[in-house]
Amino acid sequence: MLPSLLFNLWHIHDYVTQALKQRSGTGEFIAPWITKRKVVITCDPMNVLHITSKNFSNYDKGPIFREIFKVLGKGILSDAEEWKHSRGLLHSLFKQKSFGMFLDKVVKDKVQGCLLPFLDHHAEKQGSEVDLQDVFNRFTFDNACYMVLGFDPCCLSIELPQVVYEKFFSEAQVALFHRCVVPRALWKLQKWLGMGKERKMSETQKISELILHEFVRCKLKQCMVMEGSRFPATANIVSHEPLNGSTDALCNASNFSREATSATTKILTSGNSRPAIEETDFELLSAMVKEEQKNGKVDEKLIRDTVINILSAGKDTLTAGLTWFFWLVATHPSVEAMILQELKENFPEEKRMVLRAEQVEKLVYLHAAISEAMRLFPPIPFTQRHAIDSDILPSGHRIDAGTIIIFSSYAMGRLEEIWGEDCLEYKPKRWISEKGEIIHVPSYKYITFNAGPRTCLGKEMSFVEMKMVASVVLWNYCIQVVERDPIYPSLSIGFFMKHGLKVRITKRCNESRV
Numbered sequence: 001m002l003p004s005l006l007f008n009l010w011h012i013h014d015y016v017t018q019a020l021k022q023r024s025g026t027g028e029f030i031a032p033w034i035t036k037r038k039v040v041i042t043c044d045p046m047n048v049l050h051i052t053s054k055n056f057s058n059y060d061k062g063p064i065f066r067e068i069f070k071v072l073g074k075g076i077l078s079d080a081e082e083w084k085h086s087r088g089l090l091h092s093l094f095k096q097k098s099f100g101m102f103l104d105k106v107v108k109d110k111v112q113g114c115l116l117p118f119l120d121h122h123a124e125k126q127g128s129e130v131d132l133q134d135v136f137n138r139f140t141f142d143n144a145c146y147m148v149l150g151f152d153p154c155c156l157s158i159e160l161p162q163v164v165y166e167k168f169f170s171e172a173q174v175a176l177f178h179r180c181v182v183p184r185a186l187w188k189l190q191k192w193l194g195m196g197k198e199r200k201m202s203e204t205q206k207i208s209e210l211i212l213h214e215f216v217r218c219k220l221k222q223c224m225v226m227e228g229s230r231f232p233a234t235a236n237i238v239s240h241e242p243l244n245g246s247t248d249a250l251c252n253a254s255n256f257s258r259e260a261t262s263a264t265t266k267i268l269t270s271g272n273s274r275p276a277i278e279e280t281d282f283e284l285l286s287a288m289v290k291e292e293q294k295n296g297k298v299d300e301k302l303i304r305d306t307v308i309n310i311l312s313a314g315k316d317t318l319t320a321g322l323t324w325f326f327w328l329v330a331t332h333p334s335v336e337a338m339i340l341q342e343l344k345e346n347f348p349e350e351k352r353m354v355l356r357a358e359q360v361e362k363l364v365y366l367h368a369a370i371s372e373a374m375r376l377f378p379p380i381p382f383t384q385r386h387a388i389d390s391d392i393l394p395s396g397h398r399i400d401a402g403t404i405i406i407f408s409s410y411a412m413g414r415l416e417e418i419w420g421e422d423c424l425e426y427k428p429k430r431w432i433s434e435k436g437e438i439i440h441v442p443s444y445k446y447i448t449f450n451a452g453p454r455t456c457l458g459k460e461m462s463f464v465e466m467k468m469v470a471s472v473v474l475w476n477y478c479i480q481v482v483e484r485d486p487i488y489p490s491l492s493i494g495f496f497m498k499h500g501l502k503v504r505i506t507k508r509c510n511e512s513r514v
């Protein structure tokens, strides 16, 4: 299958969807480059239920995932004890009311302070093109950093500055996807030779370790000072150097690292356009340190890995989700009209429509429009698992120990059996019941946020953030897609648009809200 796979790589998700359709939802093949293991690809909801929930303990991320995604370390995106520990920790933090309030404040401040001024600026320069994907990428990165680390790198500003860390974060996505599809020996060789995407990859690893190493260290020190005698003796902190050596050695390793060092220094010492973290704020890194302290041990590396896991889990997914959503709305005027109608009915007094988290809960149609966009274009289009022991799937396929199983969320979102004959159409109404409520679709059918014990921890906050952004942007601006570059996904772990989403923005007048 390799020649066919490589030939169809540019539209891999549609190719897989078609192939699965011809095989009643599940196909298997031997992948010689993955040590002759069997790979099973499925979009059968019963198989997905089995793997993610019913026989959960038999399916982990496995050694191949760990090798490919080594850059993510051993936090919540790993297996076994590290996963359990990190999941418990994050789950308890995310459900706290103060975290919800902090999220609301962070997003609202960023929308008001950066996103709206940026869009106003471009709306005034009529005719100027904006890449909305890039805008959302910067927006979500700034928010994620502020929420997790308590600093705002200010990637989203009118000058669109190059922020080294963000740039390499995005490049790592492409390199990781490359590792998933090319023979292992090839990417290993490229890594050894320091060539191509692998060169970028190792630079990314160096910089993320460098920056986070410094950051977590700084934060631990700060926490010690703030908490005084209540904070742990240093002996309780399990300390680690970055994987690739000491900070100094990293700085000397390449030009890139020197660049990174100055970026780090800048970040650590200044550059915060938002008010500094206040006492009542709930920045995750400090909250994690405090929570770990209650358990008697602060593992610096685990905290660092958890931080990088949250940054990568939360940033690109939201960027991809927002980008495809805005493209679909801009190309479906009837959906846009319904969203505006709902805003008008629910918030007749609001001028700019910068809503709070509790306000966006009322927006059922908008919720449906976002769910529908992520059905057709799931921000994580496929998920991989590894079978620990042999098993038989509900579809009858035999699974040997060590088999890799991939479930395609993209194909599942386009299954006629689940969504009906019009499954390829963008129809938010399919999500709304006669009573006007959101119809619950079980997560093993709508797999966008995964299912079972490893369901996404950020699902609710993602809807809140996306609704806050969508309501204010659609209310205030008309978005016209520039029809020049074709719209199709890039070959990346995150489901981005290959050429970005180029649009022209104008201010919306009252008449166009009717």
Ligand code: HEM
Residues within 6 Å of the ligand: 076, 077, 087, 090, 310, 313, 314, 315, 317, 318, 321, 374, 378, 379, 380, 383, 384, 447, 448, 449, 450, 453, 454, 455, 456, 457, 458, 459, 461, 462
């Ligand atoms: C539209 C936005 C999002 C989508 C579509 C999404 C989707 C997913 C998916 C499919 C997984 C499973 C990945 C796998 O097991 O291989 C996952 C896991 C996870 N997500 Fe999200 N995610 C989104 C946003 C977020 C945000 C904003 C956060 C947090 C800030 C977050 C935190 C997590 C975490 C911690 C996990 C790991 C859960 C575990 O393995 O126990 N996600 N997400």
